[in-house]
Amino acid sequence: xxxxxxxxxxxxxxxxxxQGGRAGAPPPLPATxxxxxxxxxxxxxxxxxxxxxxxxRSSEGPIQMPDGTTLFTEPGASRVHKIDxxxxxxxxxxxxxxxxxxxxxxxxRLIATTADSIxxxxxxxxxxxxxxxxxxxxxIDKKDGIYFTLPSDKPSAVYYIPKGGQPMKVGEAPGAxxxxxxxxxxxxxxxxxxGEYLIxxxxxxxxxxTNKRNFGKYQGLAKPASHAxxxxxxxxxxxxxxxxxxxxxxxxxxxxLGVIPTSQRPQNLAFAGPDKKTLYLTGGSAMFAVxxxxxxxxxxxx
Numbered sequence: 001x002x003x004x005x006x007x008x009x010x011x012x013x014x015x016x017x018x019q020g021g022r023a024g025a026p027p028p029l030p031a032t033x034x035x036x037x038x039x040x041x042x043x044x045x046x047x048x049x050x051x052x053x054x055x056x057r058s059s060e061g062p063i064q065m066p067d068g069t070t071l072f073t074e075p076g077a078s079r080v081h082k083i084d085x086x087x088x089x090x091x092x093x094x095x096x097x098x099x100x101x102x103x104x105x106x107x108x109r110l111i112a113t114t115a116d117s118i119x120x121x122x123x124x125x126x127x128x129x130x131x132x133x134x135x136x137x138x139x140i141d142k143k144d145g146i147y148f149t150l151p152s153d154k155p156s157a158v159y160y161i162p163k164g165g166q167p168m169k170v171g172e173a174p175g176a177x178x179x180x181x182x183x184x185x186x187x188x189x190x191x192x193x194x195g196e197y198l199i200x201x202x203x204x205x206x207x208x209x210t211n212k213r214n215f216g217k218y219q220g221l222a223k224p225a226s227h228a229x230x231x232x233x234x235x236x237x238x239x240x241x242x243x244x245x246x247x248x249x250x251x252x253x254x255x256x257l258g259v260i261p262t263s264q265r266p267q268n269l270a271f272a273g274p275d276k277k278t279l280y281l282t283g284g285s286a287m288f289a290v291x292x293x294x295x296x297x298x299x300x301x302x
Contacts, residue, residue, distance in 0.1 A: 028284020059282035064272035101137035171209035180231035216254035230268030242266030271296020
């Protein structure tokens with residue numbers, strides 16, 4: 001009887017996780033605090049990776065808002081939550097069509113990837129593009145062009161919507177999940193969930209991508225599948241990637257600087273808070289935060 005109950009629990013956990021997380025990934029482990037090692041210029045030794053909120057039906061898409069508050073999504077419950085400057089968490093939006101990644105354009109519109117679309121969620125709902133399968137993550141450039149990943153493409157790919165235009169495939173990227181631009185927007189990063197490397201492209205003036213390459217190799221993988229997902233950048237151009245066992249930090253040249261360990265696989269991450277010196281991490285059932293020495297890039301919400 002006990003074995004049957006355990007099996008049912010695992011199956012239920014896996015079902016909930018698939019509603020919001022990456023399809024095929026294992027259900028999340030229990031959320032616990034972990035401790036960061038010293039990564040020079042990034043985080044001090046002994047800094048806690050603290051639990052901000054647990055008991056979520058998956059968590060995703062953190063971004064900083066202009067007023068210093070932080071938003072993140074709960075895809076399994078179709079909600080967007082807000083963390084205020086005092087750390088209080090409230091529901092910001094409901095009925096969000098399982099919104100996953102979030103971004104802000106120059107007009108302050110909150111744009112998200114949903115079950116089958118790129119959508120403006122706030123201040124008024126608007127469908128910008130319908131897609132044949134679920135987009136995963138997105139980032140918006142200074143021209144209000146939207147880059148997003150489509151993992152279910154064969155092969156998986158990066159798409160781009162020029163301001164006022166239609167989606168176009170701009171690059172094939174294996175295992176494409178998380179996506180991010182460098183601070184100068186000359187490089188686009190794509191997380192290959194099944195590989196050992198972060199992928200990088202050169203960004204062309206028309207938004208297209210060239211020179212696909214391995215940017216940096218993840219540290220400490222038990223097997224080649226990294227389950228890499230969300231990506232963030234700081235003001236110095238360092239790159240942060242959520243992988244199976246934590247957050248891999250790379251230098252702007254792709255040198256591996258270290259891993260911030262986590263109890264759950266980070267599905268997405270972003271620098272946020274009033275000074276952008278808190279790295280928020282969304283996981284399987286929880287939202288985490290780690291205070292950093294590094295400061296997030298201020299030129300975008302994420």
